[in-house]
Amino acid sequence: MRTLTTIALALGLASPAAADLKFFPERQETCVACHGENGVSEIPEVPSLAGQPDYYALLQLVEFREGNRDSPEMAATVDGMTNDDLKAAAAFVGSLPPAPAPGPGDPAQMKAGSALSAQHGCARCHGAEYRGGQQIPALRNQRADYIVKALQDYRAERRIGERAAMVEVAAELSDAEMADLAHYFAHQP
Structure with a gap:
């Protein structure tokens, strides 16, 4: 393949x-x-x-x-x-210029999302500021609902491509954790 x-x-x-x-x-x-x-x-x-x-x-x-x-x-x-x-x-x-932050996020979700990002090493691929690069998407200030949808698609193996690592990460996340992680990325200052 x-x-x-x-x-x-x-x-x-x-x-x-x-x-x-x-x-x-x-x-x-x-x-x-x-x-x-x-x-x-x-x-x-x-x-x-x-x-x-x-x-x-x-x-x-x-x-x-x-x-x-x-x-x-x-x-x-x-x-x-x-x-x-x-x-x-x-x-x-x-x-296109980067999307602006939609405003400050919910403090509890920001804390939970930050911890999940660290736990799963999101910055290793998506960059320290989550701006992506080359074949890696930017997550910073992306729509939270879209990030949740993408994570659910990876978890269900509807979206694979070159992102086998994302399938593994998403498989470990609950729906609530996906929501916290997406909220964190969507509300980067």
Whole structure:
């Protein structure tokens, strides 16, 4: 089984020329309709794209196009997109400024989430400030409901890809712990 990174490299998607490609306004409008103005989603369980690394965005777009992630909306969006279209879309995502904090979090949930993050080593992959990098998503100020959904998908093994480590982490979390962890990431100052 080939990894997603291998597939992306084989397709020539990891090219640094992505920033030179034009991402047409009508495509941007499609992204903004669901993921929000400046990439900050207001729709439940729809992730904010703001602050996501462009290479991570590219890998996810490939996953949707290849049918490895289940989302009818995203499948329809990427249907017919060329490799250059995907690179341009990923460059657009990577150009969005990080999402602002939605305000201070609940002190008890912030404390519990911090302890869970330390226990499970979240910063090892997602970075000390949870801003992600390369093929790792940013968690900082992401929608809490989306983080819970992603964790539940990993736990149920509906979302695997290159993230076998996430399946293992999510399998150990209760629903309450997922909520605390998601709240902690969503409310980073």
